[in-house]
Amino acid sequence: MITAIFYISMLLIMVFIFSILPYITRRTEQFGVTIPYKIYMRTDIKQIRKTYVFYTILLGIIIALLQLCLHIFFRENVQHIGFTINTFLFIILSFFVYLQFHKKMKNMKAKENWPVEKTQRTVIDTSFHLERNVLSNWFYLIPLVVTIGTILYTFFMYDSIPNEIPMHTNVNGEVRYDAKTPFNVLVMPGTQLFMIGLFFFINIIIGKAKQQIHAGNPKVSKIQNQLYRKKWSRFLFISSVLMVLMFLFIQLTFIHPILQKYETPITLVIIAIIFIGSIILSIRTGQGGSRLKIDDDQIDDHMIDRDEDEHWKLGQFYFNKNDPSIFIEKRFGVGWTNNWAHPISWILLLLIIGTAIGIPLLLTNL
Incomplete structure (x- = not known):
């Protein structure tokens, strides 16, 4: 039980950290793309951040449930190995989630010509x-x-x-x-x-x-x-x-x-x-x-x-x-x-x- 609480808590903390990344990054950068300062607070950009948070938390919950299943149905050595695998799995999959939003921001920037409009x-x-x-x-x-x-x-x-x-x-x-x-x-x-x-x-x-x-x-x-x-x-x-x-x-x-x-x-x-x-x-x-x-x-x-x-x-x-x-x-x-x-x-x-x-x-x- 102690092992399950510890491992699942670590996974959920990691999910929290990944989910807040768009909010602690500079307002002149979103998902790895340079943007004008005031674009950050635009309604559609806010919605993009919220959507990213939703998918990141959803992914994290799925990974945490997988870890919980290991503690219910498998022995301790499998639980330890599973935690390591689940940790890397979350990091890799969350990066692919990030990439989708990175591409979306790049496309939006190209379409609206933000650099052209500013000095x-x-x-x-x-x-x-x-x-x-x-x-x-x-x-x-x-x-x-x-x-x-x-x-x-x-x-x-x-x-x-x-x-x-x-x-x-x-x-x-x-x-x-x-x-x-x-x-x-x-x-x-x-x-x-x-x-x-x-x-x-x-x-x-x-x-x-x-x-x-x-x-x-x-x-x-x-x-x-x-x-x-x-x-x-x-x-x-x-x-x-x-x-x-x-x-x-x-x-x-x-x-x-x-x-x-x-x-x-x-x-x-x-x-x-x-x-x-x-x-x-x-x-x-x-x-x-x-x-x-x-x-x-x-x-x-x-x-x-x-x-x-x-x-x-x-x-x-x-x-x-x-x-x-x-x-x-x-x-x-x-x-x-x-x-x-x-x-x-x-x-x-x-x-x-x-x-x-x-x-x-x-x-x-x-």
């Missing part, structure tokens, strides 16, 4: 990246100190650690044990280091990402974008500290087995805090800070952002070999993505994946 302009503020828009990277010394403390305490207590240590706990609280070695006791500290490095890197991305300032109101748009970066930078730092503390507690369960009964609830609470916090922040800020209320919010409807739809494949994947930027705001949803025409983007992706897989494998096999 296109790209706004660049040369002082933007000279101002501090993110937390100082020195803040990440705090979780690093916690990690060093975790390593030192682990080796100080090494002889007291049981010969078999817990390596994995599922949502039912069932624990898998492995024989203790000087290396596998460092899996959690290694994961801590990886998480610190990842959040540190994301903080740099937030600070260096290409600025996107709305041509119709550059002054307000700049302030919104700066506040957006500051808020997400602070949230990610808090998340990094929470994650490091979570892995610290998991490490303590290796050393003090009496704590193992608290591992699952504490882990779920911390993950829930980060997950719910990211959803709330996404809704409050919108993409690029577009939902933040700033005084003097006057829009010049004769100006629109430069149309770069040709560089956004399927409205979500940015390929522009003439753009030196590596990181850029997403077109659909909240956050940043890469310029996939830049080789460094692929190198960074491979490094992150390789490190995430390599650290646990290396430490558990030495």
Whole structure:
């Protein structure tokens, strides 16, 4: 029962996130297509968003019911595998739902000639990246100190650690044990280091990402974008500290087995805090800070952002070999993505994946 509630809840949260994406994206972009600011509130565009939400929720309910059937008719191992399959199935099918609305917006834009009716302009503020828009990277010394403390305490207590240590706990609280070695006791500290490095890197991305300032109101748009970066930078730092503390507690369960009964609830609470916090922040800020209320919010409807739809494949994947930027705001949803025409983007992706897989494998096999 606990497994069923957990898995179905995760699926429904995912459905909620996907369903609100058109509402937290910039008002100058809909389903990966550039649009004039005031078009966003037009009745037919509103209806398109509502229809997208309907189909996304309908798809999510069907997937959740499939997961429920697995818990009613099949064994636990099938339930776990089924959850993974259903998660990817929802992501893939929801992308196809998105594509239908992306095509609809492209056709509507071509039919009504929105770019022809407006003056296109790209706004660049040369002082933007000279101002501090993110937390100082020195803040990440705090979780690093916690990690060093975790390593030192682990080796100080090494002889007291049981010969078999817990390596994995599922949502039912069932624990898998492995024989203790000087290396596998460092899996959690290694994961801590990886998480610190990842959040540190994301903080740099937030600070260096290409600025996107709305041509119709550059002054307000700049302030919104700066506040957006500051808020997400602070949230990610808090998340990094929470994650490091979570892995610290998991490490303590290796050393003090009496704590193992608290591992699952504490882990779920911390993950829930980060997950719910990211959803709330996404809704409050919108993409690029577009939902933040700033005084003097006057829009010049004769100006629109430069149309770069040709560089956004399927409205979500940015390929522009003439753009030196590596990181850029997403077109659909909240956050940043890469310029996939830049080789460094692929190198960074491979490094992150390789490190995430390599650290646990290396430490558990030495």
